[in-house]
Amino acid sequence: xxxTKSVVMEREIAHPPEKIWRALTQPHLIAxxxxxxxxxxxxxxxxxxxxxxxxxxxxxIDCEVLTIEPNKTLSYTWESGNGPLRVTSVVTWTLxxxxxxxxxxxxxxxxxxxxxxxxxxxxxxxxxxxxxxEDVLAKTE
Amino acid sequence: MTxxxxxxxxxxDPTRRAIFERLCRKGEQTVWMLTDHAGVSQPxxxxxxxxxxxxxxVRDRREGRQTHYSADPKGLSPLIDWMSxxxxxxxxxxxxxxxxLKRMDQ
Numbered sequence: 001x002x003x004t005k006s007v008v009m010e011r012e013i014a015h016p017p018e019k020i021w022r023a024l025t026q027p028h029l030i031a032x033x034x035x036x037x038x039x040x041x042x043x044x045x046x047x048x049x050x051x052x053x054x055x056x057x058x059x060x061i062d063c064e065v066l067t068i069e070p071n072k073t074l075s076y077t078w079e080s081g082n083g084p085l086r087v088t089s090v091v092t093w094t095l096x097x098x099x100x101x102x103x104x105x106x107x108x109x110x111x112x113x114x115x116x117x118x119x120x121x122x123x124x125x126x127x128x129x130x131x132x133x134e135d136v137l138a139k140t141e
Numbered sequence: 142m143t144x145x146x147x148x149x150x151x152x153x154d155p156t157r158r159a160i161f162e163r164l165c166r167k168g169e170q171t172v173w174m175l176t177d178h179a180g181v182s183q184p185x186x187x188x189x190x191x192x193x194x195x196x197x198x199v200r201d202r203r204e205g206r207q208t209h210y211s212a213d214p215k216g217l218s219p220l221i222d223w224m225s226x227x228x229x230x231x232x233x234x235x236x237x238x239x240x241x242l243k244r245m246d247q
Contacts (some may be wrong), residue, residue: 005224007224007231009228009231009232009235011235013239013242015242019242019245020238020242022245023238023241023245029241029245032241033234033237033238033240033241034235034238035235036238061210069156080153103233106231106235108227108231133169
């Protein structure tokens with residue numbers, strides 16, 4: 001079974017598309033709101049987003065630029081983790097000018113609800129999840 | 142009770158969670174090996190193992206007079222909801238992006 005799902009987030013932002021585009025595509029600006037990176041606005045460019053390692057997760061997201069249309073659309077692959085924690089997805093940004101700024105839409109698609117083939121060798125990925133679960137449980141107690 | 146509710150209540154017990162984590166880390170174990178580290182009696186460990194088994198987190202395998210227990214990663218899947226994990230993640234990132242856009246004006 002390979003059912004894919006997506007997360008969509010949309011927001012009206014009081015800044016013009018050109019400015020948002022800079023924040024989405026200039027590495028030092030991306031680092032300020034998303035993660036450390038070696039992004040380049042070039043089709044097919046492979047880059048990493050890096051955050052703090054968490055448990056057995058190395059904190060690295062592998063990406064490749066799929067679409068780039070200045071001030072309008074940007075999409076890249078987003079793959080990370082291992083075992084049951086593995087995520088393979090595509091992030092797509094769409095910028096639409098409005099009278100007051102920009103309608104910004106982000107869609108992350110391709111989450112698979114069931115990846116049994118990835119369960120083999122999965123134990124390494126669990127540690128991060130268990131640590132996180134523990135945090136959640138501690139808060140609910 | 143949903144599968145997720147059952148998992149939370151199963152793993153909500155610290156001793157049971159420790160047994161499960163040990164099985165994740167060490168692979169297959171007998172009830173005696175687990176009892177050595179659990180800090181509770183063997184019957185108590187057996188009871189925890191049976192709860193873990195009911196929740197699909199643990200499998201058992203008989204070999205002669207011994208039962209070997211191992212963790213089953215598939216049992217965790219009801220809790221891994223990437224949709225909600227990433228919804229929370231992106232909401233936070235959108236806020237950070239808006240903060241940055243404000244600072245870019247200055």
